[in-house]
Amino acid sequence: AQSVTQLGSHVSVSEGALVLLRCNYSSSVPPYLFWYVQYPNQGLQLLLKYTSAATLVKGINGFEAEFKKSETSFHLTKPSAHMSDAAEYFCAVSEDTGFQKLVFGTGTRLLVSP
Amino acid sequence: DAGITQSPRYKITETGRQVTLMCHQTWSHSYMFWYRQDLGHGLRLIYYSAAADITDKGEVPDGYVVSRSKTENFPLTLESATRSQTSVYFCASSDSGKLEEKLFFGSGTQLSVL
Numbered sequence: 345a346q347s348v349t350q351l352g353s354h355v356s357v358s359e360g361a362l363v364l365l366r367c368n369y370s371s372s373v374p375p376y377l378f379w380y381v382q383y384p385n386q387g388l389q390l391l392l393k394y395t396s397a398a399t400l401v402k403g404i405n406g407f408e409a410e411f412k413k414s415e416t417s418f419h420l421t422k423p424s425a426h427m428s429d430a431a432e433y434f435c436a437v438s439e440d441t442g443f444q445k446l447v448f449g450t451g452t453r454l455l456v457s458p
Numbered sequence: 459d460a461g462i463t464q465s466p467r468y469k470i471t472e473t474g475r476q477v478t479l480m481c482h483q484t485w486s487h488s489y490m491f492w493y494r495q496d497l498g499h500g501l502r503l504i505y506y507s508a509a510a511d512i513t514d515k516g517e518v519p520d521g522y523v524v525s526r527s528k529t530e531n532f533p534l535t536l537e538s539a540t541r542s543q544t545s546v547y548f549c550a551s552s553d554s555g556k557l558e559e560k561l562f563f564g565s566g567t568q569l570s571v572l
Contacts, residue, residue, distance in 0.1 A: 387563030
């Protein structure tokens, strides 16, 4: 079965600093990988996805992620954090069923300080 | 309003009672999903449905029952609630369920079983 591991349940950055949220996946077949964001008291929203096209994927709100097969990683980055980026971020991988039967990581809460 | 809505937003019940969580989407999406979100586990798939009258188990189906008599509705029933079912429940939908498509989430139902 496929799985994802998110390193760090909490990440704290200052406003304007680089954001790096880590995600490693386990898969025996080429994976589809996703990053979702959850703002307080809301459902999840898709940030970006990797579907075997370009390895560097750009998403909404200035986020991007790079698929590195050799490292089985799909880390999420943003050059400059904004206060509005404070949220919980989930990495997810699809099982090889041909449809969106996602397996989620445990989440990383991003804290942004002024 | 168009979109995916869940009700109730909050629910408190007692052990042994039957509880039904509602999910309604206005897009006529084929696929619908139920996830539960718990600290340390992220989101886990309970049940999903590929179309009306077609449902299947996810990762953690025990203690839950679903039905899908109409495309737009996907209720989740806890037949005899237990404390371990205290969680935040998210419903989601997508059009064809293809991996390239976006998954839309509701705002969640926070369930407490006393």
